[in-house]
């Protein structure tokens with residue numbers, strides 16, 4: 001009987017150590033997985049639409065995205081190991097640049113990718129000498145709001161009934177960030 005308990009404890013310990021090693025291994029792999037940003041192409045839109053549909057109850061259509069690409073907006077994909085895991089649509093102007101849509105694949109969220117994407121968009125704005133970075137966020141989206149706030153965006157107003165919801169409309173919080181062009185070195 002004692003032998004059996006002893007064997008059981010040793011086996012459990014071995015499995016526990018293996019489990020920890022696997023976690024460590026996964027963390028190292030994640031760390032080593034390079035991410036990069038690309039200009040979005042029409043041929044990316046099937047992949048992008050999968051992420052869009054999984055994230056929003058009322059998603060953009062492929063047509064809207066195509067129009068954004070054709071119009072020459074900054075349409076960016078975020079790739080990890082060549083796989084699209086996020087994207088953004090940004091309208092750039094000298095006075096004000098506007099984030100129209102930004103999204104990270106659900107299985108890649110909360111790993112810092114949204115912040116990296118936002119930082120990349122900011123660099124595009126700086127490159128184009130934009131002075132204000134602007135966006136709208138749903139009142140019911142505390143995750144995005146938290147990201148924008150911690151990135152230096154401030155709330156400047158509310159657009160009443162701006163967003164469609166399944167059963168009506170919802171207000172948008174308008175947020176801006178003043179962009180400083182001093183001491184910035186960037187590449188896009």
Ligand SMILES: CC(C)(COP(=O)(O)OP(=O)(O)OC[C@H]1O[C@@H](n2cnc3c(N)ncnc32)[C@H](O)[C@@H]1OP(=O)(O)O)[C@@H](O)C(=O)NCCC(=O)NCCS
Pocket residue numbers: 055101102103104105108109110111112113114115116136137138141142143144146147150
């Ligand atoms: C909003 C979104 C782009 C953030 O991307 P992400 O990769 O998950 O974000 P990050 O991992 O870079 O986290 C950035 C910040 O977001 C907030 N955040 C991320 N995950 C969170 C969670 N599960 N709960 C609460 N806050 C969270 C935190 O403030 C976090 O800051 P921290 O890293 O200092 O803790 C992503 O959640 C998303 O695509 N959501 C669906 C689409 C959407 O809402 N887009 C925005 C429209 S305005």
